[in-house]
Amino acid sequence: MSLLSQRGTDESFTPDHKPLMGEAPELRGFFLGCGFNSAGMMLGGGCGQELAHWIVHGRPEKDMYSYDIRRFHHSLTDHTRWIRERSHESYAKNYSVVFPHDEPLAGRNMRRDPLHEELLGQGCVFQERQGWERPGWFNPQETAQVLDYDYYGAYGNQAHKDYTYSRLLGDEYTFDFPPHHHMIQKECLACRGAAAVFNMSYFGKFYLLGVDARKAADWLFSADVNRPPGDCYYLAVGGAVAQHNWSHINTVLQDQEFRCQLMDSSEDLGMLSIQGPASRDILQDVLDADLSNEAFPFSTHQLVRAAGHLVRAIRLSFVGELGWELHVPRASCLPVYRAVMAAGARHGLVNAGYRAIDSLSIEKGYRHWHADLRPDDSPLEAGLAFTCKLKTSVPFLGREALEKQRATGLRRRLICLTVEEEVPMFGLEAIWRNGQVVGHVRRADFGFTVNKTIAYGYIRDPSGGPVSLDFVKNGEYALERMGVTYAAQVHLKSPFDPDNKRVKGIY
Structure with missing residues (x-):
């Protein structure tokens, strides 16, 4: 099924108004460069150069994720109605102003979870x-x-x-x-202040299994994920990038000839995240497990029963609070959710959505894919060196590049800025340091707990030298929004709970 909707003989429009580029997920070695939405003359030169590099070297030089054909889930590209509706709307809104919180009206209700x-x-x-x-x-x-x-x-x-x-x-x-x-x-x-439940069932849920699963995990992941028995790994990835992750991992498995496979259970499992200082008390009434710090430490998981249903409980947080994720079989999602809500009624538990996650996570400094992190960013630049097993001798994809970058120094670095004035920012605002533009904002949101606008962006030294922590600290910053500059304060740690106590249950 083609993702292109034709108008006349010379123009085509895609479901998200962006070109289709890169290696087709269904056929290795077959590359696309099409669907330019009546902007081919404007985009052709740069996209052609990146596509040539992509073909020769296996990846583009610049961030081309938004144009990568692997951004679409196969259930959508195989669906005639979705393609027709979304391509029509992308054409109808061709010259529309793009607002920060807009959503499509076309091609909806394609994938719905049990809740x-x-x-x-x-x-x-x-x-x-x-x-x-x-x-x-x-x-x-x-x-x-x-x-x-x-x-x-x-x-x-x-x-x-x-x-x-x-x-x-x-x-x-x-x-x-x-x-x-x-x-x-x-x-x-x-x-x-109490607790919130987030329905994160749209996440991709994959199992990496087979005789070479441990070797594959060592190579694929920069962090040390080596745990016994090591012949199966459970991966939960953001639903918006699940198809891209799926395609990338399978490509690596094929290229490296690992004897293992990736199994997709995204539609079979739901995912509930219960977060906040009251989360332990709430879940202790629902789960048949000891949720104390000693019995259930942070960043561990257990198979437990929730209201009689077998679930995988993982003590993690993407909002910076004490909390657990419950990965639940599809048929059990509704009764488990209702049991959680009933137990949380006297503790002030509320439903919350992804707009809240965006605000809460930026307060804590948790990184978002393709906002704080893009294919042309490195973990060192993003402040994520702790996720890389560089202190071991284990090889992994990208290790040589990281070691070289660490030796030569970082030419840019992701920083956190806050603005005292209550002003909305959404990304792409200019970052000024000592009267010079040194970068732009990747992601911004309002932090309701700290009562400030928070922004993250990468900065460079205009002289071309390394961006050290001293360079970051010893500067006066401002953010420019629509021609108006606002004084900003730089932070070396997240502005909320910088000592990371709350995820450990210390309140």
């Missing part, structure tokens, strides 16, 4: 990622069901009237704080 109807009834306003409907935020006053695409009233279709979801999206078409800012604030503060 979809339950959360819809509780006021969930959904976001679309890779066909999945994931919770964005909660608006308990209204039910915001996503309706079938109406083609904006074109081609004889009747445009939806009194469409709640479309109206809520339209209210968010702003570069100021959105009108639902206070609702997201409530979710964030409830997580920090």
